[in-house]
Amino acid sequence: MCNCGENLRDQRYTALEKTLKKYRHTTGKIIPVLQEIQDIFGYVPIEAIREVSRELKVPSSEIYGVVTFYGQFHLQARGKNIIRVCTGTACHVQGGGKILEAITDYLGLKDGKMTSDDMMFTLEPVACLGACGMAPVMMVNEDAYGRLTPDEVPAILARYDENRKQKDDEKCIA
């Protein structure tokens, strides 16, 4: 069996079709459909919104409202690891801005992009992580890191960075 991206794409769209068929003409069930779509793609592609609108006969303006209302849905593909960095008052005062900068530098994020090109990380600035005593704070997936300094950031992120690890391994072998 071929394992290339194309095939993966096909599989996802077959799954989408199946989901849509299941919910066809069930106008009230937008949220479960969207959840399944998010499970299939990792996010809710705009094209899928159009399909849901057609199949469930719900205006796309309404579906879009639901997708953007709930934090659980995402319109863009997200990276494998989610970095939440605090921009709350306490963290701000303790130099949270510098932490944010260190992260964007490490990930090479430009022009308001929030996901690294290799899809390894997505950065999400949040208002307050509720750990103000440890400011400045960031979380990678479920792990919290407090009293950070900018120079600690690359080492922490490298732990989650499979691509980088692989490259390092290759270097060792060579």
Add this chain to the structure above:
Amino acid sequence: MTAITVSINGIKTTVPEGTSILQAAAGAGVHIPTLCFHPDQEVKANCRICVVEVEGRNNLAPACATAVSEGMVIKTATRRVLAARRTILELILARHPQDCLHCSRNGTCELQQLAAEYDVRYNRFPRDEWQLPLDYSTPGIVRDPNKCVLCHRCIEVCTAVQTVNALGLANRGYDTQVVPSIDHDLFESPCVMCGQCIHACPVAAITERDQIDELMEAISDPEKVVVTQIAPAVRLALSEEFGGEPGRLRMEQLVDGLQKIGFDYVLHTNFAADLTIWEEGHELLERLQEGRNLPMFTSCCPGWVRFAEVYYPGLLNHLSTCKSPQQMFGALVKTYWAEKMGIDPEKIVSVSIMPCTAKKYEAVRPEMIDSRYADVDMVLTTREIARLFRMTGIDPLKLAGAFPAPWMGEYTGAAVLFGASGGVMEAALRTVCELQGGTLEKIDFCDVRGMKGVKEATVYLNGKPVRVAVAHSLSNARVLMEQVAAGESPYHFIEVMACPGGCIGGGGQPLTRTDRDRARRMQAIYDEDRGRQRRKAHENQEVKALYQDYLGSVMSHKAHELLHTRYTLKRKNT
């Protein structure tokens, strides 16, 4: 129904169960401010400006969404209430652009009025404007999302009244926005540019695309011959902008005023409305005879045409191929009329004055160049013309009156009817019935008049029953279209106008809040029809001359070339 007695600011009042505090207060002569509330819509209760104090309740109650209960003691203007209202206004204003002085709703804005009413003199909150780009993607309307106060009134009109579903919400909490579907351009949404959301909006977040500058440029160019057509619904409503009852402005006064502004020739869309009836009436008889593409739908409303193109592309063969009166007029003014008057069509600027924002779009549809020029160069709405009169210091109600130019200025009562829902139908019936021979005794078809959403009638042609229906507001059109799609339509001929009440309630008309106001304009239409000497389209002498001198006959090859059109699927973010 149980009667309930409450006290509002010490005034005892008795109202039926289920009445809101807002309604009860209005009945007792007590004013409570509102913003998200709209008299013809569902209660939304999202702005909270209407809060009042209710004895025994800890928090303030939104008057629009709280039903009265027996013995309720309500206070609408305590210190606490006024402070809350002012805080709400300060919060809204902190996000709102402060450019009232050059805002199109300066003087008619509900937010501006509230700020004045509640004496907001400073703002404790830091300014935090959206700074989003304006949406100029459609030729008909412009959205300024920065001005939106999130009342949801436009969403309701677009969704419930029009079932177009062009607008929706995005995000939540502080980040909530009203956006065209899936947050793309309005032109990529299913928007039909009917402009009903303009009437619904309390602020200037949605407005018509203003073309006054373009017009003034043409008028001031000595090389150009500026010719205008006026639609029937414009004159009736224009009086309201100058403090008169609907219909008080006489047509002669409007013609006079437009000539004073600098239009070289003033003509009438009504002429083309009569012409439409000749063509469309024959088309209907032909289809009835052949049993082809029935029911036939009228096609003079560009909002409706676009709705069909977006939502029912498989049924477009049911639409009459007749262009709207505006576009028939446009195709003729640079051909027939130019020839008659000996004017070089190249020099003609064809301006149309319409109650409608969708007409701005219709004029730029790529098909509309059958005169080999742009058939209609620009479209100004009733509101723009009112502004133009104010700018030029003309009060049209005070003018003596003047007459339209020849060849395309005559019109009958039937043409006037086009301005109200049911009017095209009534005008068509008057002619079609007489084309079968004989003279109609009663020419008022009252069944197709009024504000009911779907109106029906049966007429007999050659002894055979012909069932007709009239729908206004696109939600009603959708019902009739679904019947056709299911193969269950009992009708032969259907008139659709996108706007509630028809063009008298069009998106370019003086701002209109309720269906009551629309009904008053409708009455003015019927009054004018009754007052006209000729009331049937086929009695229009100038139209007869047009056929004799230029087109040959009804539905001739030339008539097809200039007066008919086609429709195509429009793929949008439905």
